[in-house]
Amino acid sequence: MLIKERTKSVRIKKLEVMQRRIIRHHPRYLSIEDELSGRLAGHFGEQSNDYFLKPFREFSVLHDLRLTAHESYFQIDTLLLSPRYLLNLEVKYITGTLVFDHLNQVIRLKDDGTEEAFKNPIFQVKRQQSHLIEWMARNRIPPIPVRSLVVMSNTRTIIQAPPSSKDVPQYITHSPYLQERIKIIDKIYSVEKLNKREFGKLSKMLVQHHTPENPDLLKRYQIEEKDIIKGVYCTECFYMPVVRQYRTWICPKCSHKAHDLHLPTLEDYALLYGTTITNKQFCDFLQVSSRHVATRLLSDMNLKQTGSGKGRVYHLPEPQ
Ligand SMILES: [Zn+2]
Known part of the structure; x- marks a missing residue:
């Protein structure tokens, strides 16, 4: 078994x-x-x-x-x-x-x-x-x-x-x-x-x-924020950044379309930076220009939230 x-x-x-x-x-x-x-x-x-x-x-x-x-x-x-x-x-x-x-x-x-x-x-x-x-x-x-x-x-x-x-x-x-x-x-x-x-x-x-290992690899490899490419990635061809048009994500390279393409990118975020994210960090990492779009996408995920206003923090699932 x-x-x-x-x-x-x-x-x-x-x-x-x-x-x-x-x-x-x-x-x-x-x-x-x-x-x-x-x-x-x-x-x-x-x-x-x-x-x-x-x-x-x-x-x-x-x-x-x-x-x-x-x-x-x-x-x-x-x-x-x-x-x-x-x-x-x-x-x-x-x-x-x-x-x-x-x-x-x-x-x-x-x-x-x-x-x-x-x-x-x-x-x-x-x-x-x-x-x-x-x-x-x-x-x-x-x-x-x-x-x-x-x-x-x-x-x-x-x-x-x-x-x-x-x-x-x-x-x-x-x-x-x-x-x-x-x-x-x-x-x-x-x-x-x-x-x-x-x-x-x-x-x-x-x-x-059992305690999963969670090593700080950014520190180990001396990676700074400026070394990291931001944006939503395409799960079909790995192109970045995928663009957002009419409430959906569209890959400019392979034309792959999906409503929830921000989810795998948020997993990337959690693996790189940890499981808490603010609206501002969301906009920055996913290259979303509207904070209202960010708020909607984050709310739709039904994540645990702490704080309020600009200090509101969303808690992403722990990488497994
Ligand atoms: Zn693509």
């Missing part, structure tokens, strides 16, 4: 808005594109791996969990829950060859022959596992075994390790072998550790305690 599905993270959505709206000659534009393409590859790798989990209906499945560990957070790509044990899956989409040496250092050999140091994914899942065990103890969940696997979602990724390595065969697998690996692990943990009530409590708490 799927109890928390996988969606594009707020970080990816923010990067998409920045790619769409930041002036092309900005010195950080290419770094933004780079981060976005890396994170999208990871996201689609995780999605393609979900296919291999379909036969395991008896598990509860949670995707993209972010939970507190002391002062910070830890993240889990996919968590399979059963009353007998939990399985933490860290999905990696990597091109080229991953070489583990006898000191547990990892080097990635790219297809073009260059190499780079790579964070050891086995250390990463071991850390997630111990954070998860601590989190459950803190939340008074009875002890239950946790296992972890690093899943290579690109079937062409080659893994090299010294023959003496125990961790690599134990922790790493490719997507197509995941089902076999789960069947083997499943046989080891045959005893139920949580009763129905405890298991229900654990599933519910994991979802409730």
